Each structure stands twice: as structure tokens, then as C-alpha cells.
Amino acid sequence: MENKCKMNGRLKDSLPCIPSELLLNPFVHHLELTSTLDKIKTAFLTVTFLPLRVVCIALLLALAWVLACVGLVGLDENDVRCKPLTGWRRSLRAVISKLVRLLMVFGSFNRVQVKGRQATQREAPMLVLAPHSSFFDALPVVVLGSPSVVAKAETADIPFFGKLINYTQPVYVWRDDPKSRQKTIKEIVSRATSKLEWPQILIFPEGTCTNRKALITFKLGAFYPGVPVQPVCIRYPNELDTVTWTWEGPGALKLLWLTLTRFNSTCEIEFLPVYNPSEAEKQNPKLYANNVRNVMAKALGIPVSDYNYSDTLLIKKAVELNLPSASDLVKVQKLRSKIGLDTVDIEVQKASQLLKKDLCSVVEFAKILGVGVNDVSMQELFQLYIKNGEKIIDIREYLLDIIVIHMKSKTVNMARLAFEAASCDQSNMSRSEAVHALKIAFNMSEERTERIFSKFESTSSKFNYESFREYALGKEDLAWIFAGPKKDC
Incomplete structure (x- = not known):
């Protein structure tokens, strides 16, 4: 009997079918409205809900940006990088987080399910989030209390959002600087071992967006310090996946449009137990990263993949x-x-x-x-x-x-x-x-x-x-x- 299998949308035959997990491509996402009902619903919400939602989101974003600007008044770059915010500035960050959370509600994300308990900064200085699949992953960041993110330096220049990210006191990475990795590790270790009340550091170890079908190779930045981390799993269990933003797939504007024209969108955030590294893992960041990835993949029920950021x-x-x-x-x-x-x-x-x-x-x-x-x-x-x-x-x-x-x-x-x-x-x-x-x-x-x-x-x-x-x-x-x-x- 002739053996046939379909790959990449084309019929392949004459050779043995390769197991599907070997062909898994984490950088591809397909999104189309197939049913007539979906198309009618989207068209209706585009002319009714969408304009109202956009106005509300714009107002909330502007208000959050103004508050972030106020909170940063009188502080230079050195102040933001070298010591945690205190007093009214720290309280203001909590207010900004609530505003951004409300912004996400108007963005259709009115259902956020949280499982498990978030560890304290002393229990786990690092929060490791995966899979990273969308700019909507800002929602889990807000739910986690706006911890300090590890982000590429260019994000500081993003209109409005750049100022908000700055207010979380991020650890910036300059990818063009060959010494950036060492500087980043040094800053993470400094914050993790400091007696000052720094917020937890949050990192997406995959380093790029995927389609959540597998966990790609974790970058080692979060694991070089050898401190305990808390793995945090992200899921978007929606009937239509309008959030996934990959290298091959719908663009940001299409995703925003289709998400804002949903009645409801759901995000699930699961806190796994704090992972305390063994001595062997402290000496071998790659082993540490792989073991944490395996724990998260098991909780998510998805495979791991040898794809990595350099592939992008x-x-x-x-x-x-x-x-x-x-x-x-x-x-x-x-x-x-x-x-x-x-x-x-x-x-x-x-x-x-x-x-x-x-x-x-x-x-x-x-x-x-x-x-x-x-x-x-x-x-x-x-x-x-x-x-x-x-x-x-x-x-x-x-x-x-x-x-x-x-x-x-x-x-x-x-x-x-x-x-x-x-x-x-x-x-x-x-x-x-x-x-x-x-x-x-x-x-x-x-x-x-x-x-x-x-x-x-x-x-x-x-x-x-x-x-x-x-x-x-x-x-x-x-x-x-x-x-x-x-x-x-």
C-alpha cells in the first residue's frame, strides 16, 4: 500500500512518513476566519465594540504613561538602574499595574485564571515565563505585579510602552554589545543577592515568540546566577487563537483587530513550585535551563524542541x-x-x-x-x-x-x-x-x-x-x- 503523508500543506509520498513531532515548526501560525458566523460576528464588533474599546485603551494607556512620567521625575538612569523605587513611587507602580490590567480588560481579556502561588522575592528572585508567544504576554507581567523584566534595550524606545517598561526598572540587554551578557548576569546576581527590596526579575527564556506547540531551547541568562527560579506557565485556551505572533503568520495589526473583536478572551497563568538548583545545576547553567524547561513542558503537556533564538x-x-x-x-x-x-x-x-x-x-x-x-x-x-x-x-x-x-x-x-x-x-x-x-x-x-x-x-x-x-x-x-x-x- 502506498504510504502518503501531508507536510507543509503539500502531499508527500514515496518515502516513509516522518513522525509529526520531528516536523513541528514553532515559528509558524495560521489564523483565518473560516465560519460565516465568525465573519459576521467580527464585522459587527468591528463597527460597534472596536471603536469604543480603542478609545478606552488609548485613554488608559495615556493615563498610565503620564503616571509613569510623574514617577520618574527627578530620577536619572543611574537612579533607576542602581536602587529600587521606594515610598510613593513604589505605590504608584501598583496603581499603574492596575490601569494596565484594566486596559487588558478593554482588550477583551476579562478572564484571567491563576493557579498556584507566586513566590516572594526572597523565595525566588527570578520568575521564568513560558511559552512566550505574543505581545499580549504583557498581561501575565501585569498580573505578576509588574516585576522587573529582562528585555532588549530597544524596547525603551517604544512609544508609551517604553516609559511603562522603564518604570518596572528592567534589566536591559544590548544584543549588539559583546559584553552585554556579562553585564546582564552581573546585574541579575547583584539584585538577587541584594538586601534591598528589589522587585522580582522576570524573563522569557525562549528569547522570541513561538506558537506554543513546543518549548524551544531556553537562553541561559536566567540560569547563570544559580539562584532559585519560579517557573510560570502561560496558556491562552481560546477557541480562536488571535494572540500568537510568530515569524510566519498574521501581523500585529491583524492580531490586535481580531482580539479586540472577541467578546471574551482567556489567559491562564500557572505558578509552579520554586525550582532550587542543585550544585551540579549551579555549575552548569545549560543543565539548569534544560531541567527547568522539562518541568514546564511536562506541566504544559507539550514537547521540548531544539529550535532556539538564533534560528529566528x-x-x-x-x-x-x-x-x-x-x-x-x-x-x-x-x-x-x-x-x-x-x-x-x-x-x-x-x-x-x-x-x-x-x-x-x-x-x-x-x-x-x-x-x-x-x-x-x-x-x-x-x-x-x-x-x-x-x-x-x-x-x-x-x-x-x-x-x-x-x-x-x-x-x-x-x-x-x-x-x-x-x-x-x-x-x-x-x-x-x-x-x-x-x-x-x-x-x-x-x-x-x-x-x-x-x-x-x-x-x-x-x-x-x-x-x-x-x-x-x-x-x-x-x-x-x-x-x-x-x-x-
């Missing part, structure tokens, strides 16, 4: 290149890692030697990768590129994908490989192949690559890497790609 950087690069199914590149990267592949040169060369066409069978694909035809990771990788139930793939799609994965800095060598991978006939590429190669190799828009190729066509009858290099060196706006100290573009 790859997705971001693919999105900038307008590549379809950008998050699938992460799957490709993970599978290649399992196979033990860490370079692209050999695969591009093998493909050129073995194939005289773009299409590739699973046997040929295994030879290009240098593994056996029964290798499970190779089979899963092959299935990612199958279209319309065919038993062959376009090897050029795969080669260009792995060039994007490995192109951390777009070197001339990677550009040459992109040209080689874009066409079987590297001496004379077609227009579409040339445009694709330029786009991948130099992170150019399709419009710009089309313009460059049109100009190039008037000067040469053949397009390939060498002819383009010669052409580019004679153009001021393109010479930087190949010449001088800016050789890496």
Missing part, C-alpha cells in the same frame, strides 16, 4: 530575501546538522558532477549528501522539497537554501557558489536563474536584480559569475562587491 535570525535573513517558507530553512539547517554537514562547497560540486539536470531522485540526493539512502534525516530533508507528490526534487532549490543558511557574511566565495548553484549550465545562465543568483548572493531586491540584468544584457550575450564580475568592476555602484576592503558585502 536565519528566518529573518530569509524573510529579507523574500524567500518562500522562510522558517523551513531552520528545518533544513537542523537536519543538515544531524547528518553532519557543515559546508556547502562539496554539495555544490557533487551536484554539478553527478547531475546534468535540475531534477534529482532520492538516490542521487543521498550521493550528493554523502550518506546512505536509508538515512532518516536525509529522507526527511528530501521530503521538504517534494512538490505535487513527485518522487524527485529540484536540487537547485536545496542548494540555494543551504547557501543562504551558511552565508553569515556574504563573501565573494559564497557569491560564486550561489551562481554555481542557481544553474546547471554555469557558463550561460537564464534570466530567472541570474536574477535568483544575484538576489541570494548580494541580498538585492528582485526589482534591482532585474534592472542590473537588463543593463548587463546589452553588453554581453552570456551571463555567468565571471562575466558579471567583469561587468560589476566597471560600474561604480557595483564595484564594491568585488573590490577593495569591502570585499565582504
Whole structure:
């Protein structure tokens, strides 16, 4: 009997079905109104409730912002970072929290279910929240009493919300600063061991938003200090998931619109028992993080995943290149890692030697990768590129994908490989192949690559890497790609 399975919306056959948990992609969320009743209800609430809710939210946000500004009057950055708020400023923070909570009620979140007990700062200096899936996770933050969040420094510049975040006395992380991690750890340890009444520190250890289908790898910042943490689980058990904000899925405005046009939305917050690290975990932050993640995954009833924050950087690069199914590149990267592949040169060369066409069978694909035809990771990788139930793939799609994965800095060598991978006939590429190669190799828009190729066509009858290099060196706006100290573009 023919074995078939559906993956990524396409029918895959001819190979064994891969277990669904191996194909779980935490960075994809699909949201559509499918029933007529939902569409009618949303349309009705859009013209009735939505305007009223927006006005109320705007007024509450403005009032909270004004109070935060008042609370910060007379304090400089050093005051906010180095000592906890006291007296009326501390009381004002509680008032602001209540205002933001009311703001969330007008945002349809009038149902918040809390399970368990929140530990005190002395019991657990750190609160670890997961899964992180939305900007609506500000609701759990408010319910927890507006603790100090660990956030990227850019959040301080967000209109209105930046001032509110500042008032929680956050621990900011400058991702572009190589010493930022050490500074962050030092500040966390200082607050955790201080005798002053600092608020608890809250962190989302996943470091990015997911679809809550699995817990991705925890970043280690919360676990380096080796202090007790309290795991806090977040759930949104709503019939229609209008909160999940991932790399591939509906944008922020659509999510806001659909959430504000719900009668009610529910959030569940569960406080798990305080996790006190063992001596081994104190010495090994990765072990500590993994063990806490396992505890939270068990409570949530979801699996753990080896996806991590750095994977989103790859997705971001693919999105900038307008590549379809950008998050699938992460799957490709993970599978290649399992196979033990860490370079692209050999695969591009093998493909050129073995194939005289773009299409590739699973046997040929295994030879290009240098593994056996029964290798499970190779089979899963092959299935990612199958279209319309065919038993062959376009090897050029795969080669260009792995060039994007490995192109951390777009070197001339990677550009040459992109040209080689874009066409079987590297001496004379077609227009579409040339445009694709330029786009991948130099992170150019399709419009710009089309313009460059049109100009190039008037000067040469053949397009390939060498002819383009010669052409580019004679153009001021393109010479930087190949010449001088800016050789890496």
C-alpha cells in the first residue's frame, strides 16, 4: 500500500512518513476566519465594540504613561538602574499595574485564571515565563505585579510602552554589545543577592515568540546566577487563537483587530513550585535551563524542541530575501546538522558532477549528501522539497537554501557558489536563474536584480559569475562587491 503523508500543506509520498513531532515548526501560525458566523460576528464588533474599546485603551494607556512620567521625575538612569523605587513611587507602580490590567480588560481579556502561588522575592528572585508567544504576554507581567523584566534595550524606545517598561526598572540587554551578557548576569546576581527590596526579575527564556506547540531551547541568562527560579506557565485556551505572533503568520495589526473583536478572551497563568538548583545545576547553567524547561513542558503537556533564538535570525535573513517558507530553512539547517554537514562547497560540486539536470531522485540526493539512502534525516530533508507528490526534487532549490543558511557574511566565495548553484549550465545562465543568483548572493531586491540584468544584457550575450564580475568592476555602484576592503558585502 502506498504510504502518503501531508507536510507543509503539500502531499508527500514515496518515502516513509516522518513522525509529526520531528516536523513541528514553532515559528509558524495560521489564523483565518473560516465560519460565516465568525465573519459576521467580527464585522459587527468591528463597527460597534472596536471603536469604543480603542478609545478606552488609548485613554488608559495615556493615563498610565503620564503616571509613569510623574514617577520618574527627578530620577536619572543611574537612579533607576542602581536602587529600587521606594515610598510613593513604589505605590504608584501598583496603581499603574492596575490601569494596565484594566486596559487588558478593554482588550477583551476579562478572564484571567491563576493557579498556584507566586513566590516572594526572597523565595525566588527570578520568575521564568513560558511559552512566550505574543505581545499580549504583557498581561501575565501585569498580573505578576509588574516585576522587573529582562528585555532588549530597544524596547525603551517604544512609544508609551517604553516609559511603562522603564518604570518596572528592567534589566536591559544590548544584543549588539559583546559584553552585554556579562553585564546582564552581573546585574541579575547583584539584585538577587541584594538586601534591598528589589522587585522580582522576570524573563522569557525562549528569547522570541513561538506558537506554543513546543518549548524551544531556553537562553541561559536566567540560569547563570544559580539562584532559585519560579517557573510560570502561560496558556491562552481560546477557541480562536488571535494572540500568537510568530515569524510566519498574521501581523500585529491583524492580531490586535481580531482580539479586540472577541467578546471574551482567556489567559491562564500557572505558578509552579520554586525550582532550587542543585550544585551540579549551579555549575552548569545549560543543565539548569534544560531541567527547568522539562518541568514546564511536562506541566504544559507539550514537547521540548531544539529550535532556539538564533534560528529566528536565519528566518529573518530569509524573510529579507523574500524567500518562500522562510522558517523551513531552520528545518533544513537542523537536519543538515544531524547528518553532519557543515559546508556547502562539496554539495555544490557533487551536484554539478553527478547531475546534468535540475531534477534529482532520492538516490542521487543521498550521493550528493554523502550518506546512505536509508538515512532518516536525509529522507526527511528530501521530503521538504517534494512538490505535487513527485518522487524527485529540484536540487537547485536545496542548494540555494543551504547557501543562504551558511552565508553569515556574504563573501565573494559564497557569491560564486550561489551562481554555481542557481544553474546547471554555469557558463550561460537564464534570466530567472541570474536574477535568483544575484538576489541570494548580494541580498538585492528582485526589482534591482532585474534592472542590473537588463543593463548587463546589452553588453554581453552570456551571463555567468565571471562575466558579471567583469561587468560589476566597471560600474561604480557595483564595484564594491568585488573590490577593495569591502570585499565582504
